[in-house]
Each structure stands twice: as C-alpha cells, then as structure tokens.
Amino acid sequence: MNHFIIAPVLLPAIIGGLIILWMRHDLLLQRVFSTVGSVLLLGAALYLAFHASTGEVFVYRLGNWPAPFGIVLMLDRLAGMMLVLTAFLGLVVQLYAIGSGWDRKGWHFHALWQFQMMGVMGAFLTGDAFNLFVFFEVLLIASYGLMIHGGGPLRLRAGVQYVVINLIGSTLFLAALGTLYAVTGTLNMADMAIKVAALPLSDTAVLRTGAVLLMLVFAIKAALVPLHFWLPSTYANAPGPVAALFAIMSKVGVYSIIRFYTLVFPGDSAVETLVSDMLLPAALITLIVGQVGVLGGRHLGRVAAMSAIASIGTLVIAVSMFTPESISAALYYTIHSTLTGAALFLIADMIAARRGGDLWLTLRPKIQNSGLIAAMFFAAAIAAAGLPPMSGFIGKLLVLDATRLDPWWVGIWATILITSLFAIVGFGRAGSTLFWLPFQLQRIEQQAAAEGRPAPQSPIPPKLEPDEHIQDIGDAVSPTLTFAATGTLLAGLVALTVFAGPALRMTDSIADQLFSPHPYVESVLVNQEGARP
Amino acid sequence: MIAYALTFAFACFGIALLFNLYRVVIAPGVPDRILALDTMTINMIAMLTLFGLREGTEMYFEASLLFAMVGFVSTVAYAKFILRGDIIE
Amino acid sequence: MSPALIAALPFLGALLPGLLIRSGRNVAAISCGTMTLLALIGLCLHIPAVMDGQVITSSFTWLPRIGLDASFRIDGLSLLFGILILGIGLLIILYARYYLSKGDPVGQFYTYLMLFQGAMMGIVLSDNVLFLLVFWELTSLSSFLLIGYWKHLPEGRQGARMALTVTGMGGLAMIAGMMILGNIAGSYNIGDILQAKEAIQASPLYVPALLLILLGAFTKSAQFPFHFWLPQAMAAPTPVSAYLHSATMVKAGLFLMARLWPVLSGTPEWFYIVATTGLFTMLLGAVIALFKDDLKAILAFSTVSQLGMVTMLLGLGTEAGVIAAVFHIINHATFKAALFMTAGIVDHEAGTRSMKLLGGLRKLMPITFIIGTIAALSMAGVFPLNGFISKEMMLDDAIHTSWAGHPQLFGIIAAIAATFSVAYSLRFISGTFLGPVRDDYPHHPHDPGLGLLFSPGLLVVLVVLIGLMPMTMAGWLVTASANAVTGAATEPDLALWHGVNAPLLISGAALVIGALMVAFHRPLQRIWDALPRPEAKTIFDAVIRRAVRWAQAVNDGLHDGRLARGAGMMAATIVLAGTFAWITGRAGPETRAMLPISPVAAIGFVLLIVATACMVVFHRNRLLALVLIGIVGLIVSCAFVYLSAPDLALTQISVEVVTVMLMLLALNFLPKVTWVETGGLRRGADALIATMVGLAFGGLAYAIMRRDFAFDTISQYHIANSYKQGGGDNIVNVTLVDFRGYDTFGEITVLGIAALVIYAMTETLLIGKSARKLANWRHDQKRAGDRHPLMLVVATRLILPISLTVGLFIFMRGHNQPGGGFVAGLIVAISLLMQYMASGFAWAQERQRVPFHAMIGAGVIVAAATGMGAWFFGVPFLTSAYGYFKLPFLEEFELATAMAFDLGVFLCVVGAVMLALNSLSRIARRTGESTNRPATNQAPPAVPKEAH
Amino acid sequence: MDLFFEILVSALLVIGGFFGLVGSYGLVKLPDPMTRLHGPTKSATLGVGGVLLASMIYFAWFGAAPSLHELLITLFILLTAPVTGLMIAKANIHLQWTRDELPPTGTGTNWATLSDRPSLMDDGADLRLVDEGD
Amino acid sequence: MSRLFPHPILSALLVVTWLLLVNDFRWGSLVFGMILGLVIPLFIKPYWPYRSTLKSLPKYASYMLLVFWDIIVANIQVARIVLFKPNSQLKPAWIVIPLDIRTPEAITVLAGTITLTPGTVSCDLSECGHALLVHCLHAPDPAAVVADIKTRYESRLKEIFA
C-alpha cells in the first residue's frame, strides 16, 4: 500500500509527460502507451478500491509533513469507488476514441487524456481543500483541450463559453477557500471538520458564507440549475468520446458535495441544513429543466446533454437528503448515470459519424449499421429514461425510496415521475426520427426504383461532405472497436442492474463510512507516526 | 530631514502618477498612452524604492528590478503592436 | 418447472431469432414456438397443485435493502393469464410465420414478440410489486417495438410512440402507487400486501395509491380517457394486434386490478372509480366501433369496450363480478384473437381492411368466413357461444347494481353497450363477408393455407366448446383464478342456460336492435359523422405537439447560447445565496483595528479606482483596455509589495506582461474596437449585477479583514518550520516547493497542459478551412516599415545575458528571498521573448535548440522524479531534504531537493510560456507575413555612393 | 558625517521627486506627441535615478551593510529608456508623419519606419554594416 | 580564448551584475559570478553573432562620465522648458544626423546618448543606417545641434568602437 495511493495521479502524469517528451510525432506509440497506461490505471484503481473496501482509511502524507500542515491524500471507500469508475470509463472511452479515429483529429489527444485522468484522480484522492482546487484546475484545463479537440467554429465558440464559465467557477472556488481559511485557519479537510465543529457561534456568518460558496462551486461543476448554462453547448459540441468522458466530470462536483457536506459541514454543524435546503429545490428544477430539454430536443447531442443535466438533478435530489440511504442511492445513481451518459454520447458519435456529423433530429437517409446502433440507442435511452430493465429504473426506485420520509416527498416523487415521462416521450421521438423515419424514405425510393421512376429528392439533402472537424465513419480506425467500447458501457449497465444487490451493499458501506467520519479524521490527524514533527 | 524629503518625494511621484493616469486615459493617440504607462512604471519603481527607504528594508529590490524589466518589455510590445500589428514576426 | 424458469424461457427465446437471424422464418418460428411450448408445459405442470389451492412461489434476492426481490408466484390468477399468454402466443407464432412476408425482418419480429411474451409472463408471475413493475414497463417497451415494427409507416411510428407515452405514463404513476402501497404494507411482496387490506384501506394514502395504481391499469387496459392509444396501435402487423389486444398487453391492466382486488376493492372509491370508468368505456368503445370502417379499428374499439366491461365487473367488488370478469377474460381472448387473425387474413388476401372496399368474401373465402363469423357472433354474445355466457353474467351483475342511488342506470347503460356490441359484431360479418362479390378488391382473395387458418380455427373451436361446455372447458380455470382473486373457495356455476331471465331478454332485445342498427347503418353513420365529437387522438397529438413545442420554447429560451445569461444568472445566484447564508448566520464584532491609510496607499487606491472605472467606460477601445489592464496589474503588484507579499508582486507583474503580450498577439487579428451592441436597459441590468457582486465580494473581504481567526492558523507551523525543516527563509517559497509542493506540482502541470492545448489548437487552425482563411487574411491595420529596429535589436542582445543572470539570481535566491523557480522561469521566458520581438521569430527560433514541448515534459518529469526520489528513502512523495556544504576557500552553501523541484517548475514555466506565445505567433505568420529568414534572397537596400 | 549624508540623501530625494514630477507634468503639458516624448524619457530617468541613488547611499551609510544593487536598476533604466523612446517615436512617425513632412535622410534612402523594404537588421544586415566598416 | 570568452567585456559585466544582485561581497559569490561570466556568454553566443569590440575602455569610461554630466544638465534645461516656456514659444524641430559610425553597437550608443541628453530624442534611422532622425524639443538652431552631436559624441564613439 504505502506509496501506492499516489499512483493514480503520478501514473498518468508521467505517461502524459513521456508522450509529449518523446512521442509527439508517433500516434501509434502514443496509442500503445496511453492504452497501457489506462489499463494500469484501472488496475491501480481496483487495487486501491479493494484495499479501501475493508473500511480502513488510508492516508498519505505528501512531503512527510504532518497533517494538517502539509497536503494529505486520502483513500476511503468512496474515493476507491470513484477511482474505479473513472479508470473504467477512461479506458473504455479511450478505446472508443482510438477506434473511431478521433484521436488523430488533432494534436496531443492522448497526452491531454492522461492529464485529464490525472486531474480527476487527484480530485478524488485529495484530503486537502486547496489541493482539490488545484486538481480541479488540472482536470479543467485538460478538458478544455479535449473539448476543442479537432476544432470547428461551433466547437471553438462553445469552448470559449465553457472556459469562461469555468474561470468564473474557479474564481468562486478561490473566494470560498479564502473565506473558509479565514474562518478556520486550515485547509485540511479533516482538520477543517474539527474546526467547524468547534467554531464559536460568533463566526458562523463567515463560515456559512464560505460553505455555501463552496457548494455553488461544486454545483457549477455538477451543472445544477441555474448554474448549468455552460453544459448544453459544451457537451453537444465536444467530440463524442470527450463528451462521454465528461460524464465523470460533473460527478466530480457531486462527489465534492458529498465529501464536504458529510465530512466538513455535516447537518449538525453551524452550517445546519442550509446547503441541503438549497440543493433540493435546485435539484428538482434541474431535473425538470433537463427532462424538458430532452422532450424538446432538436439535436441528439443536446438531447444527451440535457439528459445528463436531468441525471444530475435526480442525483442531487438524493444527495440533498444527506441520509445514509440517500447517499447510497446517490452513489448507485452516480455509477449508473456516468455509464449511461457516456454511452449516449458514444452512440451519438457513432450516428454522427454516419450522418456527416449531423445530429439534427430530422429526416436523413438511413445510416450504416442502423439496426445495431438503434439497439444500443434503445438500451441507453431506456437507461437514461429510468425504465426497466436497465439500472436507471433501480436508481430511480432507490431515489424514491430514499426520499419517502422527506416532508417534500410528494413534490419530489411527482417531479421525478412526471419528468420521466418527458424523457420517455423525448427519447421515443428521437429514436423514431433517427432510426425509423429513414425507412420511410428508403421505402419511397425502393418503390420508385421498382416502378422505374426517378427517386424523389429526400427532403433535405444529406450533408456528407466531411469537414476536418467533423468525425466521419471513413476516419474510423476500427468501427468494431467503437461498437465494443459502447457495448462494454452498456454491459456495465446490465451488470449494474443484475448485481444491484451487491452494488447497493457497496454503496451502503460507503455511505456508512461517510456518516461516521470519526475514523477518517482520526487517521488523518491522530495517527501520524513517521511524519516529521 | 530625510522624513520630510521622503514625504516630498512621495507627494511628487504620487502626483506624477496621477498625471500619467490622466495621459493614459485622455490622449489623442495610442503612443501617448503607452508613453504614459511606461512613465508610470518608472514612477512606480521610484515609489517602491521610497517605500523601501521609509520602511528601512531592501526586501523590495527584486520587485523594482522586475518592474523595470517588465515595463520595458511591455512598452516595446505595445509600440511594436502599433507599428506592425504583429509583435513577434 | 420453476416459475422463474417459466418466466425466463421467453427471454431465452428472444435471443434465438437474433442468433439465427439468417436462417429464415421457419427456424425462428420453430425456436420461439419451442420455447413458448416448453414454458406452457412447465406452467401446466403446476395445474394440479394450483387446483389444490396452493400458491407456488420462488424467490431470489435482488435488492433486499429496498425490498425488491425477484419473487415469483403461481396461483390461479397467474395460471389463467399464463395459459392465455403462452397458449395464444404459440398460435400467434405459428400464424405470424405465414403472415409475414420474406422481406420483413423476421428475426426482429420474433425477438420483440418473445421479449413481449416474457414481459407479460413476468407480470403475471411476479410476487413482488416492484418486480412486477419491471415487467410492466418492459411490456410498454417491447410493445413500442412491436407496434413500430413497420418502421416505414408513419402510423406505425406514431402509434408506437403513443402507446409508449400513454402506457409509460401509467407505469410511472404505478411506480408511485406501488411504492406507497408497499410502504403502507411494510413489504413489496404481493403475498404480504394481500394480507394488509385493513392497513391499506385505513391509510390516508389509500386514495392516492389507488388513483396512481388505477392510472397504470387504466392506461394499459385502454380505459377511458386513455383508450385512444389502442386503435392507433393497430398499425402494427396483425399478429401483433392479435396478441397484444386480445390476450396480453391490454389484459395486463385487468390482471393488475384483479391481483390487487383483495386489498383495493370493496370501498366506495374503488367502486365509483373502477366500475364507472369500466361502464363508460364499455359504452364508448362499442359506440365508436360501430362507425369504423377499418376491420382492425372495429376490433380495436371493440377491445376497448370489452375491456371496459371486465373493468366494470371488477369494479363491482363482488365475487360474482370477479367470476364474470375472469371468465370473460378467457372468452375475449379466444374470440378476439380469432377475429384479429381473421382480419389479418382478409387484409393479407384482399389487400385491404376497409369495409368500404370489402364485402362478399363469403363465397371467395368460405373457411375464413366461418371462422370469422363464429368469433364475431361470440363477440356479439350470441347463443351458444362462450361470449354469450359471460355477457349474460355481466348483464346479470349490472342490473343488480345500484349507482349513486340510481338502481337502473347501470343496467341500462350495460344493455345499450351490449346492443352496440351486437351491432358492430354483425356489421363486421356483413361488411366483410356478406353482400355481393365485388370485382375491385386490390388483390384476388381466396382462403389461405392451413398455416394461417390453423390458429384462428383452433380458437373458434374453443369458442364453441367453451360455449357448449363451460364447466368442462373453463370451469376449473375460472374457479382457480376467481378464487385466487377473491380469496374465497367457491365453485362458480358456469352454464349456457339459466332459463329465461332478465339478462336473456336484454340479450335478445340487443340482438334485434343491433341487427336493425346494422340495417340502418348508413343514416346512423351520417348522424355520427355530423355529431361534433372530440377525437381523442387529435387531442393527444395536439397535447404532445404543444408539449414538445412548449419544451422547445422553454429549452430554446433558456439555453439560447448567450454567455451573459449564464454568467449573469451565476453571479446573481452566488451573491444571493452567499448573502442569505451570511444573514442567517451570526457575525461577531469586528475585532481588528483598521490599519491607518498612508498617502502612498491612498494614491495607489485612487489610481486603481480611476483605472478600474476607466476600464468600464473605455473598454471598447481594446488597445486602451489592454493598457488599462497593464495599469491595474501594476498597481495590484504594488499593492502586494505594500501588503508584505513581495513574491506575489514579482509573480503578478511578470505574469501580467506575458498576458499582455498574448493579448496583443491575439488583438492583431481581432477587431480593435468593441461596438456598442447592448441597449441601455441591458447595460443597466449588467451594471446592477456587477454592483451586487462588487458589494458582496468587497463586503465579504472587509468582514474577513476586520476579524481575527477563531483558531490558530496552520501557517504558524510553516513559519516555525520553514527554516528548521524546509531549509529556507522565504516561507512562501518553502510552502510552494515543500509544505505544499504537491499543489505546485499540479500547478505546473496546469501550465504545461495550457501550453499543449494552445499548441494543439494552433495546429488545428493551421489546417483545413481555417488555414485557407488565414492565408487570405487581410489585416485591418497599416503597417510600418522596419520590423526589427536596429537599436532595439542591439539593446535586447545586451539585455539578454543580464536578464538571464537576474533570472538565475531569482531562482537561486528564491528559497530565502523573494523569487523562486516560477518567477525565474518567467524572467527567462520574457528575455527570450524579447529576442523574438526584436530580432524576429525565425531568427530567434533558429537559435532555440531545446524544443519547448520537451521542456514542459522534462519539467513535469523532473518535478515528479524529485518527488519520487523520496521513495528510495522510504518516505512519501515530495519529502524534501537539504544540507549545507562547504567547498575549500568558500562559504557554506545550501543544496536542497526543493531546488531540483523548483528546477522542474522553472523548466515547465519557460517551456509553457514560450510554447504558448510561439503558437500564437505561428498563426500570424500563416497569414502570409514573410519572415526575416527566407527573405535573405531579397537584395539589401542599395547604398548610394554619394552619401559618403 | 551623518548629517552630511542625511543632507545628501534628502537632497537626492528632493531632486528625484522634483524631476519625476516635472517629467510627468511634461507629459500632460506639452503640446503634441513628439514633444511630450521629451518629458518622461529625460526627467523621469533622473527622477527615479535620484531616488535610487538616495536609497543606495542611505542603505550604504545608515544600513547594516553597503548596498549597491540599486545601481543595477539605474543602469537598466538608462539602457532601456532610449529604446523605449525610439519605439514610441517610431509609433508616432508611423501614425502621424509622412515622408514629406520629415526631413530627407540625405542618403537617398527612406526613413526606416516609412520604408517598405526589409529591416536593416534582417537578412544579416548587421554583418553587412560590419563589413562596410567605419 | 575567444571561443571560451566570446565577449570578455560582457563576461566582466555579468560578474559585476551578479555581485550587485547579491549585494554582499563574498568570495563564493565572486566565484559563482565568474562561472556565470563564463557560461552565459557561451549560452547566448548565437544571439549575438557579430560582436564589435571596444577599442578603449578608459575612453569609454570618460564618455560615460561626459554623458552622465550632460544628462544632469539636460534635465535642468528640459525642466525649465517644461515648467516655464509656454507651448506657443516652443520651437520643436526634426534634425538629421548623417552618421559616420557603422557598427550597430556604436549607432545604438549614439542614439541612446542623444535620447538621454538635452531636449533631443532619437527617432529613426534611415533604411541604410547612415542617417539618424532626431527630434528636438526646442531647437532655434538645428544645425548647431547636429554639429554638437557629431563632435561631442559621435567622434568619441568612433574612437571607442572598433
């Protein structure tokens, strides 16, 4: 164990560094190194998660400085789960990116990918509030690069907006951290928890302000309404695999909310239920806005993006209860929505690659591999809409179950269920337009051909001229690999459904650990053998 | 005596800075603004030095030195921009 | 056979057609049929036990924490529905084999069909309401696929979506209802729920739960006002219609009402909601069916009506009602499946289903005629067919029911509905088969082969046999299932003949009047057509269309791509939430005295405020805005010096100059002016938000500055140990490279990545469309001569070594004095940039031997390697060490690993800054600007001799 | 002796402050961009120079150890001020002056700022200048 | 030797710079400064390809003193003009100084001197580098200024730069 905790951060950092140092001009080498790196990363994540699953909390004191004076890395069950989820998603989506040829649409794809992994992993592992900021920035800057990978006017414009909004978010993050430091005098999360608990009543205003500002930072990352405006254009315009990877990015925000508001600012601290009181209505509105977006979608990318927003809404509803059951449900839903969101974006990318980069939900000729892609879309849409037999249904049941004791339960249930209908109708329309409508065109053409008439012009001529920033099926290195990668995500969803029991046992144990933070604090601050004086 | 001289110098450079700012904002052309900014940097160095003198510390020497360097570079960059549009060509 | 396996077999069957997709229709049909048959046999093996009153259960834990288990049960009700689903399923599989053409994707069809069958079996075999919900929704999904099977038909797609929407909606409501039910009962297990009647009916949540569950049941069973989806679903291939709408999908709702009958029924709410809805639906469906010309539409509305009848019977809450309901479920399944198949045969053979184009097929298709007629007569409730018996039972129940004090109302409406049933049934026969043979059928109709005739034929035989020997044929099943529903142990008396009683008279009258109505159909149709009536489908379509439009409007309006919208909302939210958090907390007195304002500070403050204000006022002049940014940066740097933060001052000022250079490089392309494009109102609103932010942020800062820390800050440790443990006097630097070196590691990575991103984007801009745009770029600015002024070149060449020395000094001294790797890196980068500016890109680039990429990579790796070096001493990443060394004749000097780390920082900074600016300037060179190197072939300016 | 240095330092401070102010005042007062250029490039150099000199002497005499590093800043400013002036002057010429308004070079060639030929320092011109010799 | 010390004067300058930066004489600093004086010129050699050398260091030092004195005088003169001469009485003028010196370094030093001294700013060079454009703040007699510059500075520089 010992030094192994830092492996998920250093491994991608070094691989990324090596790629830019020696392999800048050799894509094949980059692919090999990057893939091997991702496999190793997954291995490391599994190893760490396995160790964390015993319930022990592992602390790594960087620079051997005693906490709270230096920075510590923290590995508990929650971190372990997030590491595995990230590494799994990273590997699978990376294979998709290779298979689809996206990684050769521009420079430095693999290096940025590795750094992206580094940032996310670092964020999950850190036990220091400011260090969380730093790794947020690492993951953000890498995400900027990935988001605009391949270029193109819309993508770049959306990229500008994405960056600007996140710059505001980063500014806010600093303001929140400054405020919290000003009142607690510490940056270590465990230490901050102790200080918050012991805070004299006269200082609560500053503390509460800091806590709420911090929550808003995470809410921006998680794209909670009304802080979500950056998401639709960003996700819809990002390259498919990148948008798929972004499925984990919004979870970083949710993770941070869970981490901070169970450990540092629990409901019995001076912050009281302020944060959960703000989160719940926001989450409900987020869910509505997201599902309305799915219902009114004109573009598959945006439908998927709005669905991602909706999933955040559901997730945060559960989080905002801040009970062990609800956090457990939220964690289950996190896994589900990460895989689902990623799958949706990969499928959208497969469609785009066969439609000349066009994802408008309008009549287009039938695409290649229509049946298989349709089946995948159907599965992913079912998962996203929360219908059985996919895990979305179980996730929804868990969230409903976790909220049944809340005074607002009627409103929560009604929102969740009614907006599910929006999703059903929206995805139904999308699927029907994408996969069924072309048959009508095909039939008309076939009939015309049979009768010797010239085929009628399709209502809108297909755009099949590949532009450099558009992914085309002709650019794919291995379409099979793209199907395999997407299928793996869907298989993950199936597994999450079938093994919902064990999965929930895991998330239950995570939640239990989160709600008894004493051992965590103790392992950070008390057991400091070996650290410098 | 030094204290009075210091105060005088502070006042002079303070007013000078205000003149500079005026010229940055109200100017018929960009070169004037750049000139004013450059002068401002120089005056700032003087202020920093005076401050160090008053506080009896030389901790701020590096800052002054860097101000001098940076003021030069940015002035050249602005001028080059006006002259050529492209500052690195 | 285990109930779980019975439920699983159809799903296994669903895999087969996919696997055997190339083998054709026979293989698919046989494999699916085999699976269905196996399941049916497996189910039938349980008949004896069920008849004994046993309930066979098996259970697998799935999600024990919330009580979702994969539990199965077989009781009489499950048995009844299971036999219908599998038995009719088997016939449909056979029928479909001959119905579908070669061109249809048969594999898909059978897969969907088996999925659907499995889902239905799941519903009826579930012993856990949450588990039941899984299958419930699965039927919606698989029926969506089945209805939309003919993708090229708009009606198919619309019908599929409509069915999905309506039944999906019901399913969602049912989730809530079931969860409430389970919460009241304390278990989701059906066996447990069925025991909790008192608790459930006493609960204040009984009515909501009832409504929600009924919403699910009614939508699925196409009860008014959710009846409209069913006729639209007729766009599906006929085998699908026959299956979904006779025996399965629509019966799921009935099944559910029967399943929960013991705990939900018996209350006035139940009676008034269920029975009334059923009665009205029965009437409505029957009336509409009479005026449809499409055979399948007639059957569809008749299904609506018949389902209404069963619903009504269940709604009565009486044992007799249940028995009649259960019996009619069987009867309806037999004759309706046969009728759909008949309609399918007619469609298949004659090429149309419209009665306007049909008639006279009696002679051309005699066998079909017989089958169809018997089935239709059963539907009409004609003696001695099975439909007759259950209809009599229904009428008997209805006339004995009093509705809200009206003893006759129920019976009368039921009788009217029965009359219309007779009418549409007879019209089905006459319009299709009777009358003169026509010569304008689209195809040449004749009886099909046995493949198509077998299934309906068999069903018609059952229709007759059940009618003649109800107890023998169906009594046992009705008994078992009715007892399973009611929990009683009675033996129902099913008989063809009960003597001349009121129901019989009503039936007789209905037959006569019905026949008359068919005879006078034309005038009736004219009246019907003239009647203003809401068309449910139109309404639904309009609702959906409006909903979608509304959603689009909301979505477009909300996510209109305006950054200011998002940023403004964000700012306002932050301020409001932060202020709220502040005012709900407590802020103690200001404990720190204010520091006096020195004149220096005052001057700096005035400068800053004026510059900031000017920035807002004059920002449209972009170059001026940059100059102002320079001023603000300068003053902020000075403020850092003033506020005892020399390191910050150094960093801020050097970062600022590089930023300005970057922006100048970009401004070379961008417009030089920002035009006024926003109205006064908008600017006012923006100013308001900005003011709010300023006040809040400044206020927060003020509040913090005036208060002391509540606790000792951790930085006291840093002050105490900076030299002792970190070996440096500059606490900030020691913090950066040692106490919090890991942050710095992340930070240089950020910088390196930023440069990579910039480089990658530049590369992308230099290819394709954008490259063509750049090649034809016309700069809007007049250019002066003399790119590389001589004095500048000479001066920068002299400055370079000096500033490198300064950079080195700052680097070396950083551990103890202001400075460090970062500032040093910037100084070196700036001095290199000076060369680029003065002597030109190509000239400077030629002299640049280390690639910037490599510097970044090396920087990150040096920093990481320094950190990992600690591992060899068994201490964590980034654990530093330092020592003092002495060389002969010289003073003691210090070496620290932190310096190596700082070197990584230095390399990364130089590499990143240079790579970023380089990339930007490469864009400029792509716009056709020549460089000074390739220009060497140009002749130097001639020097006229006379000048000397 | 202390008094002497006190007077010296004070005088330098007053001189520095005075010239600093005059230079910046010139920037405001003088009539056109070219004349305004004269103010700061000269007066400001002596202004900041005086202050730096004062600081140097102050710390050398009154401080713990002799300190000369202000000299470095002074030299740096003296080195760069002419270049700054030149660049701004060129900018002014570029924006506001034409060939006809400027005096002829007397060499038959154009002023560099208004020229459209490659720069003197491009294509190895420095080498050429060396070859021409003095 | 010249390969090792491409710019001996520069090396010396760097040693001085280093000592000034350290601001505290120690032998270790001197040694380190000398190392820098050795290494940095090697490093920047490609950036300074055509060195021209100073012929006479003492002459250069005396030139520096002269310029230093002129700067003080100039400041007083300019201050008087700025403070007391109304703008209407100002006689700004362009003057052209034909150059005899050729090396870039010499031209630069001359131009720098002109800018730093009384009421004059070097503004531009001719394309060929043989004439210097100077702007005078107040020059009732431009020819005199030209002559003054040529004799007072350029002639000295010609002797200093090889």
Add this chain to the structure above:
Amino acid sequence: MEALVAIAIGAMSASGIYLVLRLRTFPVVIGMTMMSYAINLFLVATGRLAINKPPILQNHGAPDFSAYTDPLPQALTLTAIVISFGMTAVVVLLSLGAYIEGGDDYIDMPESDRREDGNAE
C-alpha cells in the same frame, strides 16, 4: 486601510463582472483578468493585512509570529495566479480561434447551434 482594500476588491470584481457580461470575447477576457486581480487581492486579504511584514524569516528561526504576515494565503495566491495565467492564455487563443473559424468574435453561440430547419417526429 482595510476599507480601501475591500473597496478595491469590490470595484475590480464589479468591473470584471460587467465586462464578462459583454457580447464579444475580448472584453470578456479582459473582465476575467480583472476578476482574477480581485480574487488575488481577496486571497491575500484573507490572511489579514500587514504592512512591511513580508513572510521572509529574518534570522532563520526563533519565530515571532507577529513579525510576519500569514504566508499561506500568499502561497495559495501564487498558485492561483499561475493557474489563472494558464487559463487566460488558453481562453485568449481559444477566442482567437473561434474568431478565425467563425468569422466574428461574438461570444454567444450562433443560432445554428440550436436550430436547423426540418421536421422532427
């Protein structure tokens, strides 16, 4: 003094936000720069103000905590400055790229991001 710093922070952040709410990329970027100045000053302020107490040890130890301002916020600010520099560099180039590719320097997404003519089902 505290009041002045607070007003300065407020003024810079207000002008920053105002500029961020403009329609073109350039003022937005400038606004972000203003915001980052404000936040840097704020971070320093969270360590409370101190004049001429730079966190540089005078005689290696025997620390007198009151002789030095809080070094930690300064270290954090340094990191923040560096990071925001990287971010600014990216956004500057990104807005340039968007301008070159898109033909205008509006920051809002064009209509073509949201709409296309045609009939969905």
